Amino acid sequence: MKRRAFGLGLAVLALTARAQTAPTPAEIGRYGSLHAAAWRGDLARIDALADQVRLNPRDDHGRTPVHVAAFAGQREALRRLARHGADLQLLEHDRYDAVTIAAVADDEETLRTLLALGASARLVTSRYDGTALIAAAHLGHDGVVRQLIAAGAPLDHVNNLHWTAMIEAVVLGDGGARHQAVLQALLAAGANPRLTDGHGRTPLQLARERGFSAMVAMLEGR
Template structure:
């Protein structure tokens, strides 16, 4: 026997599913956010495709999109971007998904974020750092941070944007002795 569902029943089922996707725990975490905190990217991908909100922030101001950037979950970042990621939703430090991805050396994630020319590459967080500044200040100057610096420069990052204290990425790189990054910045017009 085949059962036919009315549009009304199907509509209610969709609404119930949507409500379950957006249910939050005491910390404001949705099932999608929890999946990402636990590192379950397969479940996260299924939830995103099912319509989970990639911009919903928890009590720590983390959204699925921001978490994916910070944790280096490149495929999840791409999925979030395809499912209406809001580039103006910021973490508790006032940062975008790009800033912690740069700081932690997630090369592939940075590359994915930079594919959208609308991404605010020179956004400054509450600490007074852009993605480029955070790459130099908090990175170790090694190959992955050199690659990220190169990508940011090629994407048009402002190489002369100073931090809150007035120091540029070049000045920070010189003070740390990171010759490769210094050369990359100088070739890009850093002063």
């Protein structure tokens, strides 16, 4: 059972690694107007274009200038786009929003900027019907997790793999310090440790199967 769960975890890790699609150099080279300005962080160009073009145009992958700026970590560009009225909540073709893009990149400063601008931590994103919190918990991005919790991310959202953020921190994590910190943050915030995966296993049972003794200790008695 432990080997099967671990194998599933590796498979999902591989899928998730391919799920977000950042602009390629070829795509960036083809960008014009607002997408190019967002990628470069060209604030003067953003200002010049704001009254002349649509603020939420999409490239071939459905990315808006907001998505592109998030991938590039261009925080001032995000502020300027938001000031001109760009939509911070839109999803691209893989169903990722700017918040989840920053969360997966472990880019705490870009995430902090987006949340301060009013971007939501509550959206259902990705092909897995997940959330930014689930993605960050899976990857062990503990600082991101704490930000998302503070911003009201749903603690017990269940994705279409029947996993919560807490379950992903265990079954897709490495049991190390950062995944332990994620689990601790979720427990402290009131996430439900009794919710089960599709096979009826709790985070405690999964942690025992993985041999994650520190996580077992945190979950025992909860």
